[in-house]
Amino acid sequence: MDLDIEDIQDRLVPVGTLGAPREDEEAEERFPPIPNPPDCPPADTVDDLQKSLQDFARANGFAIIRRNASNYRNGKPTYYNIIDDWKWSFTLKNGDHNHGPSIDPSVHKLHRKMTEQQLTLLATVSKHKAIKSREAAAIVRDAVPGSLVKQKDIDNARQRLRLDALQGRTPVQAFFHILRDSGLRHRVLWSVDYPDRADAIVWTYPWCERMWKRFPEVLGLDNTYKTNRFKMPFFQVTGTTDISSLFNCAFGLVSNERREGYDFLLQSIESIRTEIGAAQPHLQLCIFHINANVKMNAKKKWKGPGGILDDELDVNRDKEAAEAAAIQDAIDNAGPVGRRELPATAVEHRPSGFYRLWQYVIYADAEEDFKAAWQRLQDEFKDQEAVLEYVIGTYMPYRHQWAHCYISQYTNFGVRTNSPTETAHKDIKSFVVNGNSDLFALANAVDQMLKNKQRTYTERIAEMETKTRRIYLGQDWLGTVSKEVGYHALGLLSKQRLIALTALPTAEKPNPPGLQPCQVRFTNQYRLPCSHRLLELFKAGKQLTKDFIHPRWWLRQPLNVADSLLGIKDPKIVTSLRGRPRNDRTSSGVDTPSSSAAPASSAGRQPRQASNPAPRPVRASIRRNRSAFEDDDREWPQEADEQVKRRREEEDGDNRVKRQRAPRKCSKCGSFEHNARTCSD
Known part of the structure; x- marks a missing residue:
């Protein structure tokens, strides 16, 4: 059978193409189709237009990227159509995609972009180093429902905030910029071998200076460790306030703990103390x-x-x-x-x-x-x-x-240990969080700690002022001191008063045991009058004044300055008397008879009536003593007393109701003159 070669070639199918799917069919099997955005109505701004498109893209597994009109993608230009009504519209030019929809919209960075509200919130949260990125991401997501922000986005945003704060400087340079630009008092010991490196730094803040000058009597000095990545010991100088709280005087960093390092720290502290005019305290060890x-x-x-x-x-x-x-x-x-x-x-x-x-x-x-x-x-x-x-x-x-x-x-106000400074070490580490912080982060942590202490001190002062109003303003033995001295000092004085009262003579104890010999310890330590001094004031009938108290305990403004009504005292407590107050019989001149309600003797008592008597008629009482103003206004004649006495005797003889006792009656037989127990029936 003769075959034409051309006919055979037409019938043959190339190897590998028999039954093979087309490229577009293979793409459809690998990637589900992505629906293209529909034509949307014109928008007022391009941002509004992109937002509407982005919402559609997020729900369908892709993202919309806005490119410049001069950019080319796949050899095709991208551009916008501007219509004459100044509205923005969208026109689809090419709807082909070479990929399928994403599993989750969070894979697209555009869908994880934070809003201005979230960025502001993150900047506030990032000031607190104890809040980690995971918790910060949860806080930022909760601010905007449906947000897809990840922990990695928080880390990147925090790094950008940190770079913005450094302003192109290294952390050490930014730290010195804070000291110089803010006008903070500081001292620097530069290295001899490397003049551009600091071996030790001492600095302070305005609030620290004010508190140092106000409470200079007790200072604590100590080093702590693991606060910075340079392994420099962190030096703190602390003091105690009038409410027994803690404040910082100064801070320092030293590269070693040899004598020259400590000499610089102490000399710098003494130099700053002299500049601000704070008093020099005594020395004692912990x-x-x-x-x-x-x-x-x-x-x-x-x-x-x-x-x-x-x-x-x-x-x-x-x-x-x-x-x-x-x-x-x-x-x-x-x-x-x-x-x-x-x-x-x-x-x-x-x-x-x-x-x-x-x-x-x-x-x-x-x-x-x-x-x-x-x-x-x-x-x-x-x-x-x-x-x-x-x-x-x-x-x-x-x-x-x-x-x-x-x-x-x-004059140490009871401080015998360095416990306040140890507490300050714990406070600073709660803000630093880890020991790898640079000097810029350490300075920010110190600033946050001081703001927290300043706020806490103000809150406690207000709280103790309220307690003072409730507890001490009504105590007369304090006089005006209760409105001029702090709550903590009033508490110490109250304890000394209780000791003094044990030796104060009273009607019950005219000769109480005396106090132990005074060794002036309490007065020397707290600069307050001790129990011996208070006892002398009580015996002399004098009031306590502010002159007996050290200025450390004084309020910066007396309580009655802001509220003049606090100067009004309570009335004196009247002696509690039972019943109606009565004048003395000798002073009134009236002989008060015995009350008619007094029980009569058993011999003269009459038996009660069988039925309840009628109520006694109400008449004006003439059996009261005259009041004090009656005795003072006019003289009561003797004849009037005799008339009152005769009138009472007549009323007692004529108008008093005689009550007779009902005869006994037997409950069994109903007869009189016996009861059920003696009944013969």
């Missing part, structure tokens, strides 16, 4: 850290059984939170001891016994007690030369700065 060091070295240097093992040494240098709690516990449990309280027998010859006697040394109530306890300690532990040499060489030359018998005479 007794908690002294006790901790003595206890540790007693174990470490102990010869014989009871010493500490090498693996038990605590090398952690950053334990402010634990120290603050331990300090407070030491304050609550510790108290002054006397020579009479020393153990009668020898203590245990171990580090615990050494530390027990050391407590009598540090908390001795008087100087002679201190010397006796110290001599006892040396006598019982004379074989422990290393421990005694440590105490003698380290602390005994400065005993006037830590022994209770000496520091109780200082």
